[in-house]
Amino acid sequence: MNSENPENDKLKFSRRDVLAGLVSLPVLGVIGYGLMKHHESKKKLGSGLIRNIKPIIPAGIPSLVEGKTINIGMVGCGGRGGYLMKALGFVHPDRIDEFTEKANNNKYWADYLKEFNAQENLNIKITAICDVFEKNARRAIEIGANAFRNGKEGKMETAPKRYLRYHDLVAAPEVDAVIIATPDHLHVPIALEAARHGKHVYCEKPLSWTVAETFEIRNTVKETGIVFQLGHQGRQTESYQAAKSLIDQNVAGKISLIEVCTNRNDPNGAWVYDIDPEGNPDTIDWKQFIGPAPWHEFSLERFFRWRCWWDYSTGLSGDLFTHEYDALNQILKLGIPHSAMASGGIYFYKDGRTVPDVLNMTFEYPDRDLTLLYSATLSSEKNRGKVIMGHDAYIELNDTLIVNLDPKSTQYKEEIEKGILKPHEPIYSYVPGQGKIDAITTPTEKYFAGRGLLYTYRDGKAVDTTHLHLREWLNCIRLHDGTKPSCHIDQAFEEAITAHMGSISYLEGRRTYWDEVNEKII
Amino acid sequence: MEYSKSKLTALVLLRLAIGWHFLFEGMVKVLNPSWSSKAYLLDSGGFLKGFFEWMAHNTTILPVVDFMNAWGLTVVGFSLITGLFSRYASLVGIILLGLYYLSHPAYPGIDYLFPSDGSYFIINKTLVELFALYVIYSFPSDQFVGLERCWKYIKTPR
């Protein structure tokens, strides 16, 4: 078979030689196939040390329910309104040009554009917009016309009609459904009128600004039967859904304390936003901005930094705690607490604001034997995460999920003694799409991204959570069979009442209670 | 060295099986950007425990260890399967397996975080695979079944 003489080798080289030389190559193909399969089954990147822990994670993006084109009216087209339109597939043509140019030499923007273009067309039209600030209204019209995701030179759809008053927009026949992204004090008035006109509503969080209107909107939504979704896009965050399934399997044992926090430390994070040079009494319909709020003379600060005043805002409790609360309400079905106690103050931003910049709230759930603790400051970035503390393990929850073993656990005692599990070390971790977060630019964006509020993962791919949340709402509208979105009015009601209990406790310096029988905060 | 048909079959099968195991282990690591040997190293036992832990904690060394590991396994596996330079590959494989064994020796009284799939005393599967590679090293088969057979032909001056 072999020979000492190379000349002979050459002469003898035959088909047989080729076969024997290459015979093992198909093995490489089989291994390639195996790798593919392996990759598919591992793509969730969840790794567990306890064999029977299996988190249930949503598979893929739910497909779009077929039906006719839904005509959308946008009320409030500021920062959030713009983001919502992007999640619906509508971006200003100038920005498309800007992205395209940046994408040429920057991978982040190339991916950004690719992700946006990959986002499925939701079969909707933006037919009407309403904003009381000229500049935002003008931009929203241009955004709404860009149905084909083109740059300036590209083809546009008929521009949405601008309404000067939301009352007229919600009554307009060319509007099937309304999206509300105005300041907090206007959410319920707009939602009420829309519902009374039979229009479906996607309302930004928090649900309400006063306690009384919270009841009113709940009743009206139920009476009219419209499809209502509150804008807590965290409902779509994969790690929260994974956490829920782990807790349902009792991985953490009995939970006694949950700690959630807000830590930000820059003016933007403290709601000191830029004042637009185009803003003045001629370009802003001040009276409509005031709406149900107490009268105050025209003020650019109040208009652009409305979150700093109770007159329009719900403070830390309504603006930021509600995201945390809704995440936990989704995971643990907490409902409204038995009591709330809050304290804090305006300790850093002494800029004339009325809402506190440091706030600590404790919510008691005696029926569940647990306390929910919220602690916030707008002047330190020390990250404290979301921690669910159980007797057997504590769960650290962000857009990632880590289950850490408690050394004194009863459930895992044997495994700890045998050395199979090490105290304080993760027994389960879920870390999707690592590295992605680095591309986020501002601290405020990081704050939201870290909470899974900007994007989540489906089948290992990043997806905009707000897109999924809107999609769920549109699907329920098209199904038209009573199916409710995940953050429906009862969930929204619980969110708002809980936040109000905290704020009232802070403002009145006393403990507030929820009278479950009479449905009253006392 | 001449082999009978059945001896050659046995040798090639052994070579393919080990190559398969190495290539798959290697590629899984190469394809997973977040893979690191850190946890494994930290879980070390035996008399070299300190040395492996030092590697795990050293931020300059660890990426090198990770790289050599993932690509080492991949290249060794590829070479064993295709039958090209598998004598050298088996030596490298023996070194890799030797290191794995030294970091996790099977000796009573040493507990590891990752539970093992059987009961061992000194000899475990890592060591068995190591000795099997020694057989591959000592009884080369590339020149009969493998790319080396073609390689030789290409290299032959014409």
Ligand SMILES: NC(=O)c1ccc[n+]([C@@H]2O[C@H](COP(=O)([O-])OP(=O)(O)OC[C@H]3O[C@@H](n4cnc5c(N)ncnc54)[C@H](O)[C@@H]3O)[C@@H](O)[C@H]2O)c1
């Ligand atoms: N879900 C989230 O993650 C998220 C994120 C940011 C904001 N939000 C919510 O979105 C809402 C808007 O926040 P924002 O940051 O976009 O504020 P913003 O000030 O940037 O935008 C508010 C817009 O509403 C307009 N407006 C005011 N009064 C109006 C009226 N009577 N009729 C029509 N338009 C009116 C303003 O001109 C402005 O364009 C808030 O309730 C906030 O809580 C939610």
